Amino acid sequence: MKKILALALAALFVCAALVGCGTATPAATEPAGTEAAGTEAATAPAEPVVVKVAATSAPHAEILEQCKDAMADKGYTLEIKVMDDYVIPNTATEDGEVDANYFQHMPYLTQFNAENGTHLVSVAAIHYEPLAVYAGTVKALADLADGAKIAVPNDVTNEARALQLLAAQGIITLKDGAGLTATKNDIVENPKNIEIMEMEAALLPTVLDDVALAVINGNYAIAGGLKVADSLAMETADSEAAVTYANIVVVKEGNEQNAGVLALVDVLKTDAVKNFINEKYEGAVVPMF
Numbered sequence: 001m002k003k004i005l006a007l008a009l010a011a012l013f014v015c016a017a018l019v020g021c022g023t024a025t026p027a028a029t030e031p032a033g034t035e036a037a038g039t040e041a042a043t044a045p046a047e048p049v050v051v052k053v054a055a056t057s058a059p060h061a062e063i064l065e066q067c068k069d070a071m072a073d074k075g076y077t078l079e080i081k082v083m084d085d086y087v088i089p090n091t092a093t094e095d096g097e098v099d100a101n102y103f104q105h106m107p108y109l110t111q112f113n114a115e116n117g118t119h120l121v122s123v124a125a126i127h128y129e130p131l132a133v134y135a136g137t138v139k140a141l142a143d144l145a146d147g148a149k150i151a152v153p154n155d156v157t158n159e160a161r162a163l164q165l166l167a168a169q170g171i172i173t174l175k176d177g178a179g180l181t182a183t184k185n186d187i188v189e190n191p192k193n194i195e196i197m198e199m200e201a202a203l204l205p206t207v208l209d210d211v212a213l214a215v216i217n218g219n220y221a222i223a224g225g226l227k228v229a230d231s232l233a234m235e236t237a238d239s240e241a242a243v244t245y246a247n248i249v250v251v252k253e254g255n256e257q258n259a260g261v262l263a264l265v266d267v268l269k270t271d272a273v274k275n276f277i278n279e280k281y282e283g284a285v286v287p288m289f
Helices: 001-016 057-065 068-073 088-095 105-114 158-167 199-207 218-223 241-245 260-268 271-281
Strands: 049-055 074-083 100-103 120-128 133-134 149-152 187-189 195-199 214-218 247-252
Touching: 049 057, 049 088, 049 260, 057 074, 057 100, 057 120, 057 218, 057 271, 068 260, 074 260, 088 100, 088 247, 100 105, 100 120, 100 241, 105 120, 105 158, 105 247, 120 187, 120 241, 120 260, 133 149, 133 195, 133 218, 149 158, 158 214, 158 241, 195 218, 199 214, 199 218, 214 218, 218 271, 247 260
Parallel strands: 049 074, 049 100, 149 195, 149 214
Antiparallel strands: 100 247, 120 247, 133 214
């Protein structure tokens, strides 16, 4: 009996030394990727955790590829699901097939949520892709002939950007206040009777032999082998469009504090990724950090 009592007392002393026998506060409560000093090692998962992100191939998936090693250092395996589509990445995020997506800007996300009843939110703005005017059969803006054809994206948000860019070059004039909701109906002056041809954004690089000019999204310009440095005009970094149409990392509402996604945002905003973007895309993709 004395022996049993002695063992029990010894166990009590051990429990006291361990602050309550397993009830001690966890080493860290901050999600991975936060700025809390000294928490990086504590917040890294004990075993690698897979973070699945849907992205269009260029430039988004290419940028994400640069994050894999740094994510591994934080204890995460970054799995990139390439989806060259503007619908499936959002539905996959809503359904939980992926943790996040990276391919769109806020106006598109807002429109998508409204039309599809999804519950998706932005957690970070990473870059913007300036629309630019590329030469087709005409090699200079000053050489535009009467009745020339200019191709622009046919989706609501990017068509407005394209029209604003053409207006900034003096090719057309838009109604006051049209802003980033402008359509062809908002053109109030068109001195050269330019024909605006609306078409699927992905097809724009393929029609340059058939139109005078084309206003092309950065990602599709890259895919089409075009360089923004060769464009005739582009959206400026301080334009309303640059801020409004920044490309974002998106999660389902309620997952804003997902530790793996926050770790990815931290990695995306490093100098290493910024340098990659600047060197790889030569102005066709511009970091927002």
